[in-house]
Amino acid sequence: MNAESIKTHPRDWMVHSRINGLTALVVGAGSGMGEASAKAFAANGGAVVVADLRAGEAERVAAEIASQGGQAISVGLDVSKQADIDAAIDRTIRKFGKLDVVINTAALVRPAMLEDVSLDQWRAGFQVNVDGALMVARSALPWLKESPHAAIVNTASLAGVHGYSQGGAYGPSKAALITLSRQMAHEWAAYGVRVNVVLPGVIDTPMARGSVPQELLDQLATMLPMSRVGQPEEVADLIVYLASPAAGYITAQAIACDGGMSHMMFAKPMGK
Template sequence: MTGRLENKVILISGAGGGLGNEQARLMAKEGAKIVAANLQEDPIIAPNQPSDSLWKRTLTLVDDINHNGGEAIAVPLDVTKEEDWISAVAESENKFGRLDVLSNNAGIYYHIGLLEHTVEKFHQIVDINQLGVLLGMKSVIPSMQRVGGGSIINFASIYGISGAGFSTAYQSTKGAVRLMTKSAAMEFVADNIRINAICPGMFDTNLFESSVPKEDWDSMISLVPMKRFGKPHEIAYGVIFLASDESSFMTGADLVIDGGYTCP
């Protein structure tokens, strides 16, 4: 039996994090070759960051995939640095001969009031969540053009769809990602490159745990009709769908996976 992503080469940014890790594991099971990219130094974002580094988690992830019959490599990548993207794409092509899919997944979140925002924090989140997504698309598209097509999945959010409070800067980046996706999708449709956005609801990963105070969790979950956090595999299967040829008639779209959060 062949997998849903047989022989596709997939670069995942932020692969050491909660959603990136699960995508890599499930995509490898579907036959993909994985380029797991992450920062080597964790940025200081929030007081409750995990003690083991997300780069270390990326290396463990790659070992696990390779020991379980899959193929994966780890590459250092700061998504705000164009030169890092250029070497990540070159490493993908050197190791696997091509690049078919980018999961533009790396991102950070701040749960702070508007009056607490600083110019420095605003630039940091825009650089990672928005410029990082643009540089990712810019860097992989020539490689995809060389092999006759590809699929890019940009990470937006339900916070790019409706307002939530305490996340103005984050919301500005995720709203921007949705429109950048539509613009790029139109530009490269003739190259057979499909570009879609995924909009996760609330998922209990490092990003959420390190930024949102525990006392706020219940009130946030009460806004989800399904009354629970999503599980990382529930995003990973959405990304697999967008990465695979099953979604061949989709481009410029938002795939919302949120337990009903955006229904009301």
């Protein structure tokens, strides 16, 4: 499949009948994988609260979902601010009366070498990528406890398991997010809340295009086992599957969606 056919492939697949009637809060849904997840969740019959730091982008995504016949509202929200989270959940309950699923894709990326990164930059990375994930999940928990199909899906990164240069707080904060997700899964299994975390590889989103020059992205694609970067819709398919009751016995998992890059010793077969 090429990028165009991935984007246009219908996203109302096998989880459809199971997602019907569920409500999701998708944080970071104004762009990239969050946007694709919100759209896929809605295409499968769910109601979506599109939340993003960029209120205008959240509004655009919600309008696009509505124009396709889906149910969505938008909220502007900084996931590192408790008051914003409280307001978003309040809005969700007032509009849809319940909350079954939290999908968190928001992240702060500030490239820096460890010897240069300021403590303020370091803490800002953890504040959004770790504190934000904890705050949104904890605030949603009372509602998730009421749902027979409660699920949280966080978004970490391969940078959370492999070291790489110039990542600043990004990789360490994603490592913390992986463990945080597993701790949530362990503590909240008793409430019937499943928690999983997705580890995208190199995915063609505004974040990737903003932090890696196009030339380098193209070069990187040729070095990957599948000879291409991933599309946000491909990660969204995994996220929505994990969020759905179709994944009812899957919890505490960190699952890569990376075209195989994390488990290949060499990018290409020998001699290619």
